[in-house]
Amino acid sequence: MDKSEKLALSLSGLLLLVFFGALMYAAVAEDVEVPTCITDMDPFTSDTLFQTSEDVYEIHMVARMWAFQPSTIRLPAGSTVDLYVTSQDIIHGFKVERKNVNLMAVPGAINYIRVKFDEPGEYFFACHEFCGAAHHTMAGRFVIEENVDEPETIGGKL
Amino acid sequence: MSDYSFRFSKSSKYLNATLIIIPMILLFIGVYGGLMQTLFRAGIIQSDPFVGGDYYKGLTFHGVLNAIVFTTFFAVALGNALVSYSLQKQLNTKIAWASGIMMLVGSVVAAVVILIGEATVLYTFYPPLKAHPLFYIGLTLLVVGSWVAFYNWIPMYLEWRHENKGKKTPLAVVGMFTTFIIWFIATLAVATEILFMLLPWSLGLVDEVNVMLARTLFWFFGHPLVYFWLLPAYVMYYVFMPKLAGGKLYSDMAGRLVFMLFIVFSIPVGTHHQYMDPAISSQWKLLHGIFTFAVALPSLITAFTLAASLEHAGRNNGAKGLFGWMWKLPYFDKEKWFFSFLITGLIIFIFGGIGGIINASYSMNTVVHNTAWVPGHFHLTVAGPVLLAFLGGSLYLVGQFMGKKIRLKGLAMITPYIYTVGLLIMSYGLKIGGLKGMPRRTNTGASYANPDSVLYQPDWIAYIDMSVIGGSIMFIGIVIYLISFFGTVFSKSDSSEEGSVVTFPISEPLHDEPATWLRNFKPFIIMVIILIVLSYTPVIYDVITTTYDTSLPFSPNSPVPLR
Numbered sequence: 001m002d003k004s005e006k007l008a009l010s011l012s013g014l015l016l017l018v019f020f021g022a023l024m025y026a027a028v029a030e031d032v033e034v035p036t037c038i039t040d041m042d043p044f045t046s047d048t049l050f051q052t053s054e055d056v057y058e059i060h061m062v063a064r065m066w067a068f069q070p071s072t073i074r075l076p077a078g079s080t081v082d083l084y085v086t087s088q089d090i091i092h093g094f095k096v097e098r099k100n101v102n103l104m105a106v107p108g109a110i111n112y113i114r115v116k117f118d119e120p121g122e123y124f125f126a127c128h129e130f131c132g133a134a135h136h137t138m139a140g141r142f143v144i145e146e147n148v149d150e151p152e153t154i155g156g157k158l
Numbered sequence: 159m160s161d162y163s164f165r166f167s168k169s170s171k172y173l174n175a176t177l178i179i180i181p182m183i184l185l186f187i188g189v190y191g192g193l194m195q196t197l198f199r200a201g202i203i204q205s206d207p208f209v210g211g212d213y214y215k216g217l218t219f220h221g222v223l224n225a226i227v228f229t230t231f232f233a234v235a236l237g238n239a240l241v242s243y244s245l246q247k248q249l250n251t252k253i254a255w256a257s258g259i260m261m262l263v264g265s266v267v268a269a270v271v272i273l274i275g276e277a278t279v280l281y282t283f284y285p286p287l288k289a290h291p292l293f294y295i296g297l298t299l300l301v302v303g304s305w306v307a308f309y310n311w312i313p314m315y316l317e318w319r320h321e322n323k324g325k326k327t328p329l330a331v332v333g334m335f336t337t338f339i340i341w342f343i344a345t346l347a348v349a350t351e352i353l354f355m356l357l358p359w360s361l362g363l364v365d366e367v368n369v370m371l372a373r374t375l376f377w378f379f380g381h382p383l384v385y386f387w388l389l390p391a392y393v394m395y396y397v398f399m400p401k402l403a404g405g406k407l408y409s410d411m412a413g414r415l416v417f418m419l420f421i422v423f424s425i426p427v428g429t430h431h432q433y434m435d436p437a438i439s440s441q442w443k444l445l446h447g448i449f450t451f452a453v454a455l456p457s458l459i460t461a462f463t464l465a466a467s468l469e470h471a472g473r474n475n476g477a478k479g480l481f482g483w484m485w486k487l488p489y490f491d492k493e494k495w496f497f498s499f500l501i502t503g504l505i506i507f508i509f510g511g512i513g514g515i516i517n518a519s520y521s522m523n524t525v526v527h528n529t530a531w532v533p534g535h536f537h538l539t540v541a542g543p544v545l546l547a548f549l550g551g552s553l554y555l556v557g558q559f560m561g562k563k564i565r566l567k568g569l570a571m572i573t574p575y576i577y578t579v580g581l582l583i584m585s586y587g588l589k590i591g592g593l594k595g596m597p598r599r600t601n602t603g604a605s606y607a608n609p610d611s612v613l614y615q616p617d618w619i620a621y622i623d624m625s626v627i628g629g630s631i632m633f634i635g636i637v638i639y640l641i642s643f644f645g646t647v648f649s650k651s652d653s654s655e656e657g658s659v660v661t662f663p664i665s666e667p668l669h670d671e672p673a674t675w676l677r678n679f680k681p682f683i684i685m686v687i688i689l690i691v692l693s694y695t696p697v698i699y700d701v702i703t704t705t706y707d708t709s710l711p712f713s714p715n716s717p718v719p720l721r
Contacts, residue, residue, distance in 0.1 A: 002669060005409060005462070012458035016451050023451075023520050027444065032521035034433045036440035037704045065712070090286050090712045091369060093434075093528050097595035100524040104435045106369050107286065107709035111436035124615065126606075128528035128597030130214060130280050130287070132712070136605040139613050 035103060038110045044086065049073070049153045057151065058082040063092035063105040065132050068125070070153030071140035077120045079144070079151075085111045093128035096142065104129065117144045163659040164243045166559070169251040171660075173258050174235050175559040178552045179647060180262060181231035182640075184269060188223030189636050191216045196584070196629030200622045201603030213601035214280065219272045221281025222297075225387070225540055227265045230300060232548045233341075233390045234261065234307045237334040239555055240393070241311045243662055244328035245318040250310055257306035264299025267292055280599060283356070284376065285367045288711040291360045294352050301345050308338040326677065329413050330664065333393035336417040337386060339683065340424050343690075344382035351375040359711060369709050370437045370701045377428035378694065385424040385453075387540050391547035392416070395464055395500060400665040402497040403487050405471025410667035412463040414676040416456040421682045423453040426693035433523045437704045442697050443520065449693065450518040457511055464504060470668060495564070495571035496663075499550025502574040503543030506581065510538035513589070528599070530621075531592025534585040541632075542581055546574050553643055558660045561652050565645040569638050577635030584628025591621030 001009075026032045047069040050058045057079055062069045064087065075081070085094055087105040094103045096115070103111045117123070127138035166174075197203045198213045205212075234257070242249050271277045277289035315331065355372050358364045396416075400407045407413065429446035432438055472483020488494040489501065513535035517523055526532060557564045564570065596602065596618045606615040607622050 001409070001411065001671070004466070005412065005669075008462035009459065012455055012462075015458070016455060019451055019515065019519070020448060023444075023447065026521050032524075034440050034443055034521055034524065035436055036443075037437055037700055039704055043706045089709070091284055091373075093597065095527075095529065095595060095597060102434050102524045102527045104432075104528075106373070106436055108368065108705040108707040109370055109436040111434075124595070124613075126595070126597050126600070126613075128600065129284075130217075130599040132287075133212070133214075135214070135599075136601045137613065139605070 032100075035111050035113060038084075038112050041084065041110055043110065044084070045088065047153065047155060049151065051151070052082070056080045056082070059084065059153070061085045061094070061105075062088055063094065063127070063138075064088040065090060066127075066134040066138040067155075068092075068094070068127070068138065068140045069155040072143060072154040073141075074143045074145065074148055074152050074154075075117060076148040076151065077144050077146050078116075078118055080114065080116045082114050083112065090131050091129050092131050092138065094125060095128050096123050096125040099123055101125075117142060120144045120146050163661040164246055165659055166239075166242065167248055167251060170238065170242070170249045170254060171559045171561075173251065173254055174238050175556055177231050177235040177238070177258055177261075178556045178559075181228045181265070182552060182643060184223045184265065185228040186636070186640060187269070188220050188228065189633065191220035192224070193629060193633040195220055196626045198604075199602050199607065200626045201607045202626065204604065212278075213604070215272065215275055215278045217599065218278050218280050219269065222272060223269060224545075225281060226297070227269070227300065229387045229540075229544065229548065230304050231261060231265075232552060233337060233386065234258075234304050235555060236390050236393070236551060237307065237311060237338065239559075239660070240330040240397075240662070241314060241334055243660065244330045244664070245314055247314045247318060249314070253306060253310040257303045257310065260299050260303030260306065262303075264296045264301075264303060266296075268296030268300070271296065282376065282380065285356060285359065285369055285372045286709045286712045288360055291357060294357050294360060298349065298352055298357075301349065304338075305342060305345070308342060311335070311338075326410075326672075328664075329407075329410060329667075330393055330397045332414055332417050333389060333396065335679065336421055337389040337393070339421055339679065340382050340389070341386040343425055343686065344379045344386070347375045347378035348380075351379075367709060367711070368702070368705055370435065370705045371698070373432060373435065374429070374438070374697060374701050377431040378425070379428070380431060381428045381450075382424045384536075384540065385420055387544045389417070389420065390551070391503065391544050392460060394547050394551055395460070395504065397665055398496065398663050399464065399500045399504075400467040400471060401663040402494050402500070403468055403471035405467055405474050405665075406668040407665040408463050408466035408470060408667075409669045409671075411669070411671045411673040411676065412459055414673060416459050416463075418676055418679075418682045419456040419459075420453070421679070422685045422689065423449055423456070425686055426689040427453060427518075429693075429697055430518045430520075430523070433520065434527045438697055438700050442693070442700065445693055446697075447518055447520040449689070451515070454511070454515055457507075461508075461511075467665075467668070468501075490571065492567045492571050495567045496550045496554055498571050499546045499574045502578045503546035506538055506542035506546075506578060509582075509585075510535065510542055513538060526592055528597060529592035530588040530596040530598050530625075533598050534588030534592055537581060537588070538585050542578075546577065549573070549639055549643075553639075553646065556643070557646055558662075560647065561658055562646050562649055563652050564642070565649050566642040570642040573635050573639040573642070576638065577632050580628045580631025580633075580635060582628070584625045584632060587621040587624025587628060591618050591625070594618060594621070596621065 048060045085105045087107045092105040123142040271293045277293035279287040279289045396413045427450040469483045472486040475486040477483040477486040605613045
């Protein structure tokens, strides 16, 4: 192995180590986590919105051909949402625009992520896993407003 | 070891030419599907006048024909060619034909089932979307046929080792064996999924299926699959490209090390496709993420070795200065048309590789998972370096095996450049659209790109339009290539003595170290088996223990259970 080859190999190794480091930093220090196993929750088949404490809401979302239930969720700005997603029939995807919320909704399993909505606005979400003929119509919105008297959800199609 | 030629038997020449030509026709059906995708996505067309299908059916045949059928056939044909050529041994043509026929029958069956709309389950055939049993049987035949082709090379190799004790195995053979070792191990998982889950369920023998388990088995296969595509391209880069450029392979040992590292690291990585899935603990996802980074290492070594080889070639051609060699390569040499296919692919792969590292980056994957970013990425890899190298290789092989001179070399030479321009435009559109949240696998033209829809997303339109422009240019590139390809196939054959022997541009090494520890596949195969057991046991355990129910089958066209 000549000198330039050794140099290239060490630089490659170093680059990968930097990547590992960044990855561990995000996971451990910044607490940016990916979904994990949910073992302490009973399966659910209907959609619900609970307020668990001030500014914290829990949503049970059911994805099914071809709608999210609930499909519109109205919440006050500054809310933290514990989002549980499952599917009633087939694999669906759940991606919220401008938020790092991206979950697979798989029948037989529950997926979870926590998300905070600080800025008022409409956050569009859509199914990104092919789930049949009307897949492209499967979408919904988080509506975040400054003053919400009563947080509410609207089911069915948008 | 460079400029020798080898007389293939008539039967094996005929077989290899068939293995190239028939998938080329299927590829074109798939490419046509690809053009239709971009037009559908933009809402330019709403129904397909030629195959009477819908967007998702088109997406299925575009994916299956281009990414599974064409690639598998080409890998087998290249292996048949390079293994016999490098070892100077005739193929057992009976076994080779049996494998070819299995693959042909399987592919045609699967293609027909897709085209009649009985298998609109996309390229990633996840349950509970259900296809006709013949779709699964067809794909199984294709895979088993490719295994048979591989088994056929093993006795040739063992015999050669016996006769040439202490000699290095030719690099081309190491590359092709690596490709098929990875393919064999990876396809065992999808074979398990099909034989024990999908097929009995599709035939109605069992009612329910554990979707998470099926997904996990699918991705056990689904990521190594991309190395099965990439490695034949790497073989051509290492073995052909330095010589075509007018130089030598910078380091023979680097090539061998790269292939062995691929065996070790390419398989325990599949769960990085499931970062966003429930039922798998996040620490196992992280472990697979780290292995995925490890598999970037052989690609980084390749980047160095190939660049060094090209620099050597450029200096051989009379280049001066630090970067002068870059301008002394045969980019536009009609006689070296094959070089243009390889070099464009290599340049595209810089972007493809970086995108891959982004996708695999654990939490960063949240931003891009299942958005249009992902097809943007894999068009820069499988539809970039892999496709271009395979198209160049197909043209070269067909010329050699049919004993024909390549026609319209100028057209062939220019194809990859046109295609590259289109590809970069299309992928840019898809990638940025994906970062804005545009989903993949979705007929955006019918909803998000349609101003009349309540779901209309105006800020995605510019990126969708870019994918139409890029996609159309790519289509034009492929059409030009096919003119040259079929022009060659249907031309008069060269009946001279020169036309009846087969020659490949095999590069000599510049640095040729003995590297005895890289001469045996066994330790590396044992290492990968250990890694697979360590990385997949906890994942499978999680999947089985944290799914509370299995799922009934569904037809993609109807929102009621099939039972």
